[in-house]
Amino acid sequence: MEFNVFEYFKGYKRTTRGPMTPEEQGTSFFLAGHMGEQISERVDTCAAKARLSRRNFLGTASGFAAAMLAVNEITGMKFFEVTEAEAYDVAAAQDIKVARKPGSDFIVDAHTHICWRKDGYIPGVNTSERGMWFVQLLDDLGKAMGLPNGTKDMTVENFGKLILEGSDTSVAVFNPFGFREDYGGKDMIPIEEQAEVKQRWPDRTVMLAGGLTPNQGLRETLDRLQMFVEKYKISGLKLYTFDSTPKRGWWFDDQKQAYPIWEKARKLGIKNIGCHKGIPFGQFMARYAHPEDLDAACDDFLDLNFIAYHSAWPYQNELAALKGFKPQRKNLYCEVGSTFAATVTNRPLECAHVLGTLLRDLGPDYVMWGTDSALWVNPQWQIEAFRKFQIPDQLVEGHGYPKLTDEIKAKVFGQNAARIWNLKTVASAVPADKPRVVAV
Numbered sequence: 001m002e003f004n005v006f007e008y009f010k011g012y013k014r015t016t017r018g019p020m021t022p023e024e025q026g027t028s029f030f031l032a033g034h035m036g037e038q039i040s041e042r043v044d045t046c047a048a049k050a051r052l053s054r055r056n057f058l059g060t061a062s063g064f065a066a067a068m069l070a071v072n073e074i075t076g077m078k079f080f081e082v083t084e085a086e087a088y089d090v091a092a093a094q095d096i097k098v099a100r101k102p103g104s105d106f107i108v109d110a111h112t113h114i115c116w117r118k119d120g121y122i123p124g125v126n127t128s129e130r131g132m133w134f135v136q137l138l139d140d141l142g143k144a145m146g147l148p149n150g151t152k153d154m155t156v157e158n159f160g161k162l163i164l165e166g167s168d169t170s171v172a173v174f175n176p177f178g179f180r181e182d183y184g185g186k187d188m189i190p191i192e193e194q195a196e197v198k199q200r201w202p203d204r205t206v207m208l209a210g211g212l213t214p215n216q217g218l219r220e221t222l223d224r225l226q227m228f229v230e231k232y233k234i235s236g237l238k239l240y241t242f243d244s245t246p247k248r249g250w251w252f253d254d255q256k257q258a259y260p261i262w263e264k265a266r267k268l269g270i271k272n273i274g275c276h277k278g279i280p281f282g283q284f285m286a287r288y289a290h291p292e293d294l295d296a297a298c299d300d301f302l303d304l305n306f307i308a309y310h311s312a313w314p315y316q317n318e319l320a321a322l323k324g325f326k327p328q329r330k331n332l333y334c335e336v337g338s339t340f341a342a343t344v345t346n347r348p349l350e351c352a353h354v355l356g357t358l359l360r361d362l363g364p365d366y367v368m369w370g371t372d373s374a375l376w377v378n379p380q381w382q383i384e385a386f387r388k389f390q391i392p393d394q395l396v397e398g399h400g401y402p403k404l405t406d407e408i409k410a411k412v413f414g415q416n417a418a419r420i421w422n423l424k425t426v427a428s429a430v431p432a433d434k435p436r437v438v439a440v
């Protein structure tokens, strides 16, 4: 069966304990995909070689390596840089992990969230049916990944535990959710609650504001932007061009509705403006998830950077064309949150094409790391998977993609984000052999 993250966890009820390590979280996605059965057989063989029960083996770094090795064997392509020894020799796999000294990577997660607010989400009271659909999706995903209370556990407190202390992430860029039409007239995550994240971890977080849509009234939108900057000292914006108003969406290149926002942002010193693109989920209209409106916005506001979240997947080719054919462009960025997670474990060829296309056309200086955690709970398995991921030689030769060298990975992991957010490139101090918290 094909793995679809929007279907797979629907109505998820946990009957056994959740994954206990990041490796086990990652492996569980490999096992859930259409290659799952074939991967499972190979994982069992490796577990027997390691003389461990399947259950215990899945919690080790070898279990994760075994799943990746299985994908290389099944597809006949080298998607993961992983050795046979790692896949059954638990000590060898652990050595490779620990050999990566703290500080060897500077990792900026461009895409992180809390998914709970103090008022909660009460259907019919402060949350519409459409609003509940999204809350439920996040809830199911969280429960599957080890949070016993789903969304209720995606709090400020656990943001720190899972992302800042539980993974190799050095700095997390905090993303908002708005859609207040669906949440009783209040943003799904109100700015004052987001601000708690910044207050608690001022050096390790970058705070973006959102919940701005000109369809709620342009005057009000501009006033809110000013308030975000003056009162909350935000660093940038993460917006959604589909919205929950009767108009259902808007465009970044709308000269009447959107350009006044960019002009105001420029005046207020806000330079980085992100937008959810691609992943046209749930109650929202897919047309607004296409990235074509970034074209004129980029040209008309050369001093601002525009960031396509999710890299517009599955419309990444449209996004890449905005630079592939206009190589002079220097203010169009993308990040890979949820896109990498949803493809790497079960559509590795698609994952390689997406990354290859972005790196070739937007360029290695414009692609940024992101995980969309805490939707995916602890991001560590995604970090480990990207460290090992490769664009196979056949695709490098046949499509002109760059190879995923350490140098390119370092740019994607943190250097590009450090440049646009003015971050000091100090890596996380959490040692590689410290156990990672994956459940709370």
Ligand SMILES: [Zn+2]
Binding pocket: 111, 113, 175, 337, 372
């Ligand atoms: Zn997100």
